[in-house]
Amino acid sequence: MQDTSGQGQNSQQHPTDTTGVGAAADHTSNRLPELSGNGSFGRPTPRHDGTLKVTGQARYAADHPIRRVVHAVAIQSTIANGRVKNIDASAAEKAPGFLAILHHGKAPKLYRPSNDFMSATKPGEIRVVFEDDRVYYAGQYIALVVAETLQQANYAASLVKIEYDFLHPVIDTDQAMNTVYDPEQFFGEKLTAQRGDPDGSYAAAAVKHEATYSTPLEHHNPMEPSASMAEWNGDELTLYETTQWVVGARNTVAETLGVPQEKVHIVSPFIGGGFGCKGFIWPHSVLSAIASRQVGRPVKLNLTRKQMFSACGHRSETRQKVRLGAAADGKLTSIFHDTLVQTSPVDEFIESCGTTTEMLYSCPNVGIAHHAVRVNIATPTPMRAPGENPGTYALESALDELAYKLKIDPVELRIRNHADTNEHTKQPWSSKYLKDCYRMAAEKFGWSKRNPEPRSMRDGKLLVGWGMATATYPGMRNPGAAKVRILQDGSATVVSATQDMGGGTYTTMVQVVSDALGIPVERIQSTLGDSMLPPAPVSGGSMTTASVLPAIRKACEQALTKLVQTAIGDENSPMHGKKEDEITAQNGRVFVKGSSPSSGNTYAEVLASKKMAAVEGEGFLQPGEERKKYAFQSFGAQFVEVKIDPEIARARVTRVVSAFDVGKVVNPTTARSQGYSGIIMGIGMALMEHTIYDDRDGSIVNSNLADYAVPVNADVPDLEVLFVDKPDPYIDDQGIGARGIGEITITGVAAAVANAVYHATGQRIRDLPITPDKLLQV
Amino acid sequence: MQPFSFTQARSEDEAMAQLRQNSRFIAGGTTLVDLMKLDVETPAHLVDINALSLNKIETLADGSLRIGAMVRNSDLAHDAAVIKNFPVLSQALLAGASAQLRNMATTGGNLLQRTRCYYFRDPAYAACNKRRPGSGCAALEGFNRIHAVLGGSEHCVATHPSDMAVAMVALDAVVHIRGPKGERQVKIEDFHKLPGTTPQIETVVEPGELITYVTLPKSAFSTRSAYVKLRDRASYEFALASAAVALDLNGKTIRSARLALGGVATKPWRSHEAEQALTGGQASDQAFRAAAEAAMKSARPLRYNGFKIELAKMALVRALNEAAQL
Amino acid sequence: MDSPGWNRRSFLKAAAAAGAAAAMPDIAVPEPQVKPDVPASSQSIRLKVNGTSRQLNVDTRATLLDTLREQMGMAGTKKGCDHGQCGACTVHVNGRRINSCLTFAVMHDGDEITTIEGLADAGQLSPMQAAFVEHDAFQCGYCTPGQIMSATALLREPVGNTDDDLREAMSGNICRCGAYPNILAAIKSVRSQHS
Structure with a gap:
């Protein structure tokens, strides 16, 4: 989701923000202490929600205890193209506990939402569930059965007989080339770009490299399958959801049901991972709602693991042709990156592999193109660094190949082509420490000891390979709002309709409040994942930190101002009658500047004296002019060691050292974990992950966690994650200075692994994953 | 899942007596519950045999090891006698599944483990001769990367997924079966059946019969044994290819050998050809490679699984090297 | 942070439901109506x-x-x-x-x-639970109950002392967030206290 337009989300315009432009135009005197690093901000801080998670008390979507809840089971198409001819539910209807069946011939009318990302009405797939009898892909929802218990619902669903008119599906990209087209844009970003003369410069280049790299279709597979629990109270709907976007879920579900947004309440305090597949809103959230209305009882719909392979998106396979031309000194003279991906018959989502290539290196001649075909597979969706991740696999593999042709060290090659500005947008970077990343990671890794010759390094019988790649991801930001309350007992609360899918938002929210108000983290409670709270953007595009934390600091400032005004207006206060700018705050006390803090009052005393329960501040901030002046981008370097046992075709990643420049690191504890997270998912991408479709009927043959291999503990070696940790001076005006972290950490990993495999073996593998069958001849 | 009735048996006699039409014994449940959820197995009645006292590992007077059918995989893997005298079995067990599943899965149940063939496990596929005899085989022309290169027929190419059984083949195990007609013993090599024209018949176990014990005879080769398993990830995954080997060495001379393969064949696969190639010769990397060639000589690749032939050879050579410790 | 994400209205509803859960009734599970053609x-x-x-x-x-x-x-x-x-x-x-x-x-x-x-004893986290918090051995937290139950059982199992032994023993618990290095650190810290 490469939205960097900086425009506000219309529906999220906060009612109390009368300026309409947020903080960019609102530079009131800042009463808050500077983020000096003396508090918890920037320091390792244990997770605020840690105890709930280790005791089993954290409630995920399917965990909420709801009285009289009944169970729904979805029936999915077993064909990938055609029509539903007949649905025979007669046996199911007689099954014990049966309550209802819904399908295209028997469902309330549903409506297509406006499908607009900025107004938070973008569904995962624009075709509405049960819209008609057409089948476009295997796994499409055909019917929903509701029964008293889960066992009864499963059994009743198994009794429903569905007849289809079968049409031959198109699954393979080669077979779909008659549908190929050039998509125009992806979330506002053009998918075709050219500067200079990429063809002519390539023809004239001293050293050339051209190759095609491919990545397979992949699935997110968060550990928590999506679930939706619906409960109607009159015409008001509460949905217990697992969503990366409570505001989006509210707006999209409301529009799909044809009811006002105010009637829909999304509750999603904990999300069992998402990685993109819970970003947009998928049909199950609507299915539980209409089923609940139908049976007059709360309904729980918990997707199966198998359903997760067709019901909430995937990453398209990619085929990427990369062509590089360089002068003998390694300076890039031509880059061309041409991407072919798949999308579905019913909607468009483009894995935009080339957009990163536009700016990652300095080069006068660059050409980017994207093409798509339509296949009978469900609609793709963002999956951890959509575009950047497979895109960097191709580009960074190609650069490694070029480095060998040039006989230049791969790190040195990248430094020689360092982009001092964003040559695509012609903007200076807001901040960029990529060279520091190379240096820090290379030193820690011991890169200087690398013999570049393939097959030259050994550990006994094992071939050792060292490879590296650049990592990058945009520094996105969207409008965000929050409220902070200082309570009469001196504690505080902070709320925002943001989400925490494991990145640590609960904790960073508290850290910001703690430092701003001088209240210990233990005395602050953060609340999120509820659509009734002040709106925040999707937890996607690595934008939560940059979007929400500045608003929280702003809210702290307003709350503190109100507290100061309360003290000034209180005849019994030592601050009575002072001017606002004569008062300052420190460690939970307000007092007259220049005097001893003990001469003032604690927050609790100020409120108690006026018999007030609390003061509340609101913050609503959005990106502004800075987005026109600067390019915001995070960078990093991934260094990987592999050891390959050529006698048994086994490759294992044995060491990874990575360094990232993501601006300020708010919480080194959770940031490091996010580093591990992306690297490990990248190892999975490099060595094992691929979803397999049977070309004959379009079904997924490995739609389970035994056959779709993701890394297990034994696959993961010692990892080291380093951060430059220098604040981005322009991303916000509240001194937070943090860009997101969730996605950059996976970018470049697969390329670094593949480059290490080449270094170990002399064999270049250009199609992922690097499974044993591709290592038989090393 | 289909409704079913359930009874619990406290003895072998009770277990037999509780059988009804379309019944299954349930022990660890790791295969049966899984397949019942997929509607691949649809028993009307389950007889729970977890309370049976077949849960002991005993060294008999003749030095053989008697393993009760209800002994859990984890207990068998960590048994001191197994680790000392039959290391290949311990290694194979620990290479299988996960610690949790090994705490559930039983010795008898593991022998009856059913294939991981995608098409067998998904009733949406009409064609599966194992599930619906005579319906065809979706895997033959389908995505068959995980399927068999040895022992397949035009009716079925599904692999047997067990690691334990492969090790037992290399140990000349004997399966003890009790049924209405009394008790019988079957050599493990004969226990599993090739698919042929009847892939739905996977073992010699008849309806109404119960596996009671597996015995491992004392042999000159069982202590010098090893298991090697190759797969896409490091753990918690079925084999693409695995090898169990046991060697009786006199110095470097191979007096006798047992070689079995997993992940590549329709049953736990003993390679007499490879054993013959080794017997009487000198243990060497070259001899091991020749044996591996012999083992895979009759392999028949399908569209996506040709790599398994080479991979199986690699597993065999590695296992032989580990067992011989040259 | 007892009920994150819940405002007052939903909290009241939840409080009622939570009270019910504490008493642990058989929530919404009626007697299955057994039909003659269906086995008991x-x-x-x-x-x-x-x-x-x-x-x-x-x-x-x-x-x-x-x-x-x-x-x-x-x-x-x-x-x-x-x-x-x-x-x-x-x-x-x-x-x-x-x-x-x-x-x-x-x-x-x-x-x-x-x-x-x-696992927790009168509100006191078990050593493994505490170690998971201390080492940030989770992110989304969904696999965490299973990881902790595995890690706790592992303390009683014959598992070797190397990192690879522990990784193997924990490989039956998938964590898609990739908390594996921290899970390993948490288990090692508890094991070292034990021995």
Whole structure:
């Protein structure tokens, strides 16, 4: 989701923000202490929600205890193209506990939402569930059965007989080339770009490299399958959801049901991972709602693991042709990156592999193109660094190949082509420490000891390979709002309709409040994942930190101002009658500047004296002019060691050292974990992950966690994650200075692994994953 | 899942007596519950045999090891006698599944483990001769990367997924079966059946019969044994290819050998050809490679699984090297 | 942070529901209406869960996992795959870790079950729970109950001392967030206290 337009989300315009432009135009005197690093901000801080998670008390979507809840089971198409001819539910209807069946011939009318990302009405797939009898892909929802218990619902669903008119599906990209087209844009970003003369410069280049790299279709597979629990109270709907976007879920579900947004309440305090597949809103959230209305009882719909392979998106396979031309000194003279991906018959989502290539290196001649075909597979969706991740696999593999042709060290090659500005947008970077990343990671890794010759390094019988790649991801930001309350007992609360899918938002929210108000983290409670709270953007595009934390600091400032005004207006206060700018705050006390803090009052005393329960501040901030002046981008370097046992075709990643420049690191504890997270998912991408479709009927043959291999503990070696940790001076005006972290950490990993495999073996593998069958001849 | 009735048996006699039409014994449940959820197995009645006292590992007077059918995989893997005298079995067990599943899965149940063939496990596929005899085989022309290169027929190419059984083949195990007609013993090599024209018949176990014990005879080769398993990830995954080997060495001379393969064949696969190639010769990397060639000589690749032939050879050579410790 | 994400209105509703859960009634599980052509499919069993014995009438088809979650109101144990392929549902039965999704509740009449809800002692986190917090051994937290139940059981198992031994012993618990290095660190810290 490469939205960097900086425009506000219309529906999220906060009612109390009368300026309409947020903080960019609102530079009131800042009463808050500077983020000096003396508090918890920037320091390792244990997770605020840690105890709930280790005791089993954290409630995920399917965990909420709801009285009289009944169970729904979805029936999915077993064909990938055609029509539903007949649905025979007669046996199911007689099954014990049966309550209802819904399908295209028997469902309330549903409506297509406006499908607009900025107004938070973008569904995962624009075709509405049960819209008609057409089948476009295997796994499409055909019917929903509701029964008293889960066992009864499963059994009743198994009794429903569905007849289809079968049409031959198109699954393979080669077979779909008659549908190929050039998509125009992806979330506002053009998918075709050219500067200079990429063809002519390539023809004239001293050293050339051209190759095609491919990545397979992949699935997110968060550990928590999506679930939706619906409960109607009159015409008001509460949905217990697992969503990366409570505001989006509210707006999209409301529009799909044809009811006002105010009637829909999304509750999603904990999300069992998402990685993109819970970003947009998928049909199950609507299915539980209409089923609940139908049976007059709360309904729980918990997707199966198998359903997760067709019901909430995937990453398209990619085929990427990369062509590089360089002068003998390694300076890039031509880059061309041409991407072919798949999308579905019913909607468009483009894995935009080339957009990163536009700016990652300095080069006068660059050409980017994207093409798509339509296949009978469900609609793709963002999956951890959509575009950047497979895109960097191709580009960074190609650069490694070029480095060998040039006989230049791969790190040195990248430094020689360092982009001092964003040559695509012609903007200076807001901040960029990529060279520091190379240096820090290379030193820690011991890169200087690398013999570049393939097959030259050994550990006994094992071939050792060292490879590296650049990592990058945009520094996105969207409008965000929050409220902070200082309570009469001196504690505080902070709320925002943001989400925490494991990145640590609960904790960073508290850290910001703690430092701003001088209240210990233990005395602050953060609340999120509820659509009734002040709106925040999707937890996607690595934008939560940059979007929400500045608003929280702003809210702290307003709350503190109100507290100061309360003290000034209180005849019994030592601050009575002072001017606002004569008062300052420190460690939970307000007092007259220049005097001893003990001469003032604690927050609790100020409120108690006026018999007030609390003061509340609101913050609503959005990106502004800075987005026109600067390019915001995070960078990093991934260094990987592999050891390959050529006698048994086994490759294992044995060491990874990575360094990232993501601006300020708010919480080194959770940031490091996010580093591990992306690297490990990248190892999975490099060595094992691929979803397999049977070309004959379009079904997924490995739609389970035994056959779709993701890394297990034994696959993961010692990892080291380093951060430059220098604040981005322009991303916000509240001194937070943090860009997101969730996605950059996976970018470049697969390329670094593949480059290490080449270094170990002399064999270049250009199609992922690097499974044993591709290592038989090393 | 289909409704079913359930009874619990406290003895072998009770277990037999509780059988009804379309019944299954349930022990660890790791295969049966899984397949019942997929509607691949649809028993009307389950007889729970977890309370049976077949849960002991005993060294008999003749030095053989008697393993009760209800002994859990984890207990068998960590048994001191197994680790000392039959290391290949311990290694194979620990290479299988996960610690949790090994705490559930039983010795008898593991022998009856059913294939991981995608098409067998998904009733949406009409064609599966194992599930619906005579319906065809979706895997033959389908995505068959995980399927068999040895022992397949035009009716079925599904692999047997067990690691334990492969090790037992290399140990000349004997399966003890009790049924209405009394008790019988079957050599493990004969226990599993090739698919042929009847892939739905996977073992010699008849309806109404119960596996009671597996015995491992004392042999000159069982202590010098090893298991090697190759797969896409490091753990918690079925084999693409695995090898169990046991060697009786006199110095470097191979007096006798047992070689079995997993992940590549329709049953736990003993390679007499490879054993013959080794017997009487000198243990060497070259001899091991020749044996591996012999083992895979009759392999028949399908569209996506040709790599398994080479991979199986690699597993065999590695296992032989580990067992011989040259 | 008792009820993150809940405003007052939903909190009141939740409080009522939570009260109900504390009493642990058999939530919304009516007697299955057995029809003549369907085999008898419910049975009465006694489960001892986290030290408390409870008599339950269960559908024979109900797994131990679904019984804990849907019938006993104990949602700490998670369903990640429902086929023994992820480990999120790991509980202890008679002291040993198993996948509760691959076993029927009726098979556990009289068994002692320990779930994630039963590890803390009077509000005091168990050493493994505390170590998971200290080492940030989770992110989204969904696989965490299973990881902790596995890690706790592991302390009693014959597992070797190398990092690779521990990694292998924990490989039956998939963590898609990739907390593996921190899980390893947490287990090592508890093991070193033990020895």
